[in-house]
Amino acid sequence: MIRSDPPDLKSLQTLAVVAELGSLTSASTALGVTQQAVSSRIRALEVRTGSPLVTRSARGSQLTEAGLLVAGWAKDVLDAAERFEVAVAALRDKSHSQLRVGASLTIAEHLMPEWLIAFQTGSGNPAAVDLVVANSRAVIEQLRAGARDIGFIETPDVPSDLESRVIAFDELVVVVGVNHPWARRRRALSAAELASTALVVREEGSGTRRTLELALDTLEPKIVLAAPASILPTTTAIRSTVASGRAPAVLSSLAIRDDFTLGRLARVRVAGLTLKRPLTAVWVRNSTGLPENAERLLSIALTHAR
Amino acid sequence: MIRSDPPDLKSLQTLAVVAELGSLTSASTALGVTQQAVSSRIRALEVRTGSPLVTRSARGSQLTEAGLLVAGWAKDVLDAAERFEVAVAALRDKSHSQLRVGASLTIAEHLMPEWLIAFQTGSGNPAAVDLVVANSRAVIEQLRAGARDIGFIETPDVPSDLESRVIAFDELVVVVGVNHPWARRRRALSAAELASTALVVREEGSGTRRTLELALDTLEPKIVLAAPASILPTTTAIRSTVASGRAPAVLSSLAIRDDFTLGRLARVRVAGLTLKRPLTAVWVRNSTGLPENAERLLSIALTHAR
DNA sequence: CCTCCCCCACAAACTCAGCTTGTGACCTCA
DNA sequence: TGAGGTCACAAGCTGAGTTTGTGGGGGAGG
Numbered sequence: 001m002i003r004s005d006p007p008d009l010k011s012l013q014t015l016a017v018v019a020e021l022g023s024l025t026s027a028s029t030a031l032g033v034t035q036q037a038v039s040s041r042i043r044a045l046e047v048r049t050g051s052p053l054v055t056r057s058a059r060g061s062q063l064t065e066a067g068l069l070v071a072g073w074a075k076d077v078l079d080a081a082e083r084f085e086v087a088v089a090a091l092r093d094k095s096h097s098q099l100r101v102g103a104s105l106t107i108a109e110h111l112m113p114e115w116l117i118a119f120q121t122g123s124g125n126p127a128a129v130d131l132v133v134a135n136s137r138a139v140i141e142q143l144r145a146g147a148r149d150i151g152f153i154e155t156p157d158v159p160s161d162l163e164s165r166v167i168a169f170d171e172l173v174v175v176v177g178v179n180h181p182w183a184r185r186r187r188a189l190s191a192a193e194l195a196s197t198a199l200v201v202r203e204e205g206s207g208t209r210r211t212l213e214l215a216l217d218t219l220e221p222k223i224v225l226a227a228p229a230s231i232l233p234t235t236t237a238i239r240s241t242v243a244s245g246r247a248p249a250v251l252s253s254l255a256i257r258d259d260f261t262l263g264r265l266a267r268v269r270v271a272g273l274t275l276k277r278p279l280t281a282v283w284v285r286n287s288t289g290l291p292e293n294a295e296r297l298l299s300i301a302l303t304h305a306r
Numbered sequence: 307m308i309r310s311d312p313p314d315l316k317s318l319q320t321l322a323v324v325a326e327l328g329s330l331t332s333a334s335t336a337l338g339v340t341q342q343a344v345s346s347r348i349r350a351l352e353v354r355t356g357s358p359l360v361t362r363s364a365r366g367s368q369l370t371e372a373g374l375l376v377a378g379w380a381k382d383v384l385d386a387a388e389r390f391e392v393a394v395a396a397l398r399d400k401s402h403s404q405l406r407v408g409a410s411l412t413i414a415e416h417l418m419p420e421w422l423i424a425f426q427t428g429s430g431n432p433a434a435v436d437l438v439v440a441n442s443r444a445v446i447e448q449l450r451a452g453a454r455d456i457g458f459i460e461t462p463d464v465p466s467d468l469e470s471r472v473i474a475f476d477e478l479v480v481v482v483g484v485n486h487p488w489a490r491r492r493r494a495l496s497a498a499e500l501a502s503t504a505l506v507v508r509e510e511g512s513g514t515r516r517t518l519e520l521a522l523d524t525l526e527p528k529i530v531l532a533a534p535a536s537i538l539p540t541t542t543a544i545r546s547t548v549a550s551g552r553a554p555a556v557l558s559s560l561a562i563r564d565d566f567t568l569g570r571l572a573r574v575r576v577a578g579l580t581l582k583r584p585l586t587a588v589w590v591r592n593s594t595g596l597p598e599n600a601e602r603l604l605s606i607a608l609t610h611a612r
Numbered sequence: 613c614c615t616c617c618c619c620c621a622c623a624a625a626c627t628c629a630g631c632t633t634g635t636g637a638c639c640t641c642a
Numbered sequence: 643t644g645a646g647g648t649c650a651c652a653a654g655c656t657g658a659g660t661t662t663g664t665g666g667g668g669g670a671g672g
Contacts, residue, residue: 006315006387007394010630013312019542025648037631039649044630050398058639058648065411066397068540069439072415073390075542079564080386081312084379088313091372092356105371109378118569122484133375178427234374236325236381258385261610263424304567316659331619343660345620350659364619364668 007048009081012074014041015053015063019071023060045070083113090116090129098127099293102139102151106170106207107279110254111304112152118300127293135207143284150283150294152301154207163290164282165298168305172208172275174268175256176248183266191219191273198229200238200249207277212250215275239265250275279305313354315387318380320347321359321369325377329366351376389419396422396437404433405599408445408457412476412513413585416560417610418458424606433599449590456589456600458607460513469596470588471604474611478514478581480574481562482554489572497525497579504535506544506555513583518556521581545571556581585611 017027018038028038046053053067063071090101090112103112108131116129132142136153143151143162158164174194176182182189195216202209216223229247232238235255242249243264259265281298283290290298323333324344334344352359359373369377396407396418409418414437422435438448442459449457449468464470480500482488488495501522508515522529535553538544541561548555549570565571587604589596596604 006319006384007390009312009315012390016542019540020546023648034632035649036633036651040630043650049394056649060648063540065439068411069397069414070394071542073393073419076419076564077383077386077390078312079568080383083568084313084318084383087379088355088376091375105374108375113379113382114567114569121569133371234325234369236322236377240326258382261420262385262389263420263427263606263610300569304569329619339659340661341620342622342662346659349621362620366619 007077008041008044009078011041011045012078014038015045015067015071015074016078018042018054018061019063019067022062024054024056026060083117086116086120087113087131090131093128093130098129099291099297100130100132100147100149101294101297102132102134102142102148104136104139104152104154104207105133106154106252106254107152108133110252110257111279111301114304115297115300118304119297122296122300140282143282146284149291150281150297152279152281154277154279156278156280158280158282161285162282163285164280165302166278166280167301168279169276170279171253172211172250172277173253173256174248174250174270175242175259175265176268177243177245178263178266180246180248180266182248182268185268188269188271190271191216192223194248194270194273195223196226198226198247200230200232200241200245200247201228202232202235202238208250208252211275211277215273219272313383314347314350315384317347317351318383320344321351321373321377321380322384324348324360324367325369325373328368330360330362332366389423392422392426393419393437396435399434399436404435405597405603406436406438406453406455407600407603408438408440408448408454410442410445410458410460410513411439412460412558412560413458414439416558416563417585417607420610421603421606424610425603446588449588452590455597456587456603458585458587460583460585462584462586464586464588467591468588469591470586471608472584472586473607474585475582476585477559478517478556478583479559479562480554480556480576481548481565481571482574483549483551484569484572486552486554486572488554488574491574494575494577496577497522498529500554500576500579501529502532504532504553506536506538506547506551506553507534508538508541508544514556514558517581517583521579525578 014027014031017030018024021027021030024038024042025035028035031038042054049066049070051066052064053070054061054063101112112131116131119127119129132139132148134142136155139148139151139153140159140162142148152167154170174189213225216225230241232241235251238249238251239256239259241247243259248268256265260267281301283294320333320337323336324330327333327336330344330348331341334341337344348360355372355376357372358370359376360367360369407418418437422437425433425435438445438454440448442461442463445454445457445459446465446468448454458473460476480495519531522531536547538547541557544555544557545562545565547553549565554574562571566573587607589600
């Protein structure tokens with residue numbers, strides 16, 4: 001499990017700025033370091049990639065073909081880092097915040113970072129966001145107590161004393177490692193086949209497991225889930241077990257987006273079984289209505305979920 | 307343009323390993339550093355995020371609620387970093403490679419990293435990939451000369467002496483900054499409106515600009531493009547100009563995926579104008595057929611493009 | 613209850629990657 | 643030809659992150 005050393009984000013950022021400004025010197029002033037520091041960062045990147053990345057001239061520096069390519073790849077990493085930063089900032093700025101948001105874990109993890117960036121970008125006033133992560137029940141309690149302006153939860157059971165709006169649907173999907181026989185199946189799996197197979201699951205009481213049991217329960221004839229292959233505490237642990245091992249798992253499609261596109265996991269379709277649960281925005285009903293910032297975040301969430 | 311300091315990937319990786327292994331000490335051996343180093347990295351992350359991330363005990367360390375959240379966000383960054391690493395490795399390993407790939411810039415930049423990860427992950431033998439980036443004509447020449455095993459290009463004009471297969475379609479889209487009036491339009495733009503507006507464009511001869519001119523040319527009555535607002539050399543430069551400024555641009559949908567989800571750019575629909583161009587895999591027709599590795603990359607490309 | 617073991621925190625010394633400072637070569641443009 | 647720009651090389655510095663060394667504390671097992 002010894003991966004290679006991760007790339008240095010400062011160097012990647014430097015390359016991006018050089019690409020934008022067209023010279024090492026101007027990039028150095030923009031970054032607040034000396035020209036030599038920029039020069040050395042770029043050189044280090046060139047050593048690491050094994051190709052010249054910029055053509056230096058007396059009139060500035062242009063990216064080479066390879067440089068453009070690397071800069072493009074670097075942009076993906078830097079964008080991901082920006083999402084991370086904004087999300088963490090929201091977690092930290094619990095003080096003097098102008099918008100207090102509650103969210104369940106899946107939403108906070110996989111959707112909120114994008115929403116928050118759009119929230120900060122879209123408007124002139126950079127409102128401080130206070131994000132609290134809790135399960136659906138706790139989010140609802142905090143809303144009622146006036147401790148949150150708006151909440152995002154995953155359960156279908158929304159109390160009637162709260163306003164709510166469905167944002168999107170989270171689908172649970174069956175996934176296997178790419179070497180699992182099911183990965184090459186053409187025909188859809190039957191619900192009975194799935195239920196009779198030992199799965200890797202979260203501990204009892206987890207939302208995803210409960211949703212699966214409920215869905216199987218509605219089928220006729222009733223199907224009971226086989227004993228699990230193993231019980232693991234986190235989604236991440238399940239993910240890596242499935243990727244390397246032999247047992248399938250049922251996970252939120254939000255949680256496995258990357259693994260799917262990266263080819264680490266394969267999705268298996270199941271006939272006659274849809275495991276959807278709504279992602280819902282909730283807020284308290286009162287005369288003043290939804291605060292403006294909360295309103296904006298809600299509309300962003302609706303837009304992004306499409 | 308002075309962004310905040312980027313996060314330290316080593317710390318993020320450390321958090322991920324701690325989450326997986328359940329103790330700082332075991333994580334330290336996995337990472338090849340001392341327990342104190344791991345402890346200090348986690349502590350630094352905790353200072354940065356302003357919340358405790360792990361609960362230390364005599365039996366190991368579990369992630370807190372906040373820790374799980376941060377670890378989830380960190381995973382996105384680490385995955386992006388992995389894509390970067392693999393793509394760069396392909397660029398560097400020009401020697402003793404078992405698969406020689408040619409690709410045009412857009413494909414190499416936005417699709418190849420994912421394909422390469424799947425390529426390395428999916429099979430037991432980690433073949434060295436030699437990736438060369440060039441325009442479509444150069445890729446075709448290299449294929450004919452036997453210098454490449456397979457190529458991926460963006461033009462519809464595939465010579466008939468080569469085998470080819472369409473992978474997907476790249477669509478050009480009209481984008482504006484989020485504060486641009488078009489961003490709030492409900493009705494689609496007309497082609498004439500678009501053409502009479504000054505755009506930010508690549509220099510003459512660029513593929514995207516050519517595609518736009520051709521599409522407008524097929525309309526009846528013929529529409530001629532207005533003088534550009536500015537001419538910029540790279541897609542990145544166009545992107546930031548559009549994001550902050552007043553002029554629209556026409557860009558590949560692949561190039562602006564992130565800006566769109568991050569809320570930096572907004573897409574504008576144009577009535578009666580579809581700017582699609584095929585992304586095509588090409589290889590030489592010969593008796594031995596496509597080498598096995600090239601075959602695998604092709605099928606990965608087909609799968610991922612869906 | 614005591615002892616051993618494992619896990620983690622604290623403190624001080626170290627070390628080297630990356631920075632700044634200082635300088636010079638080179639190109640371009642007027 | 644000189645002035646103003648760009649970038650590279652060299653040497654010293656500096657501090658963030660590391661190792662080394664040590665101690666506290668909680669569980670497990672006798």
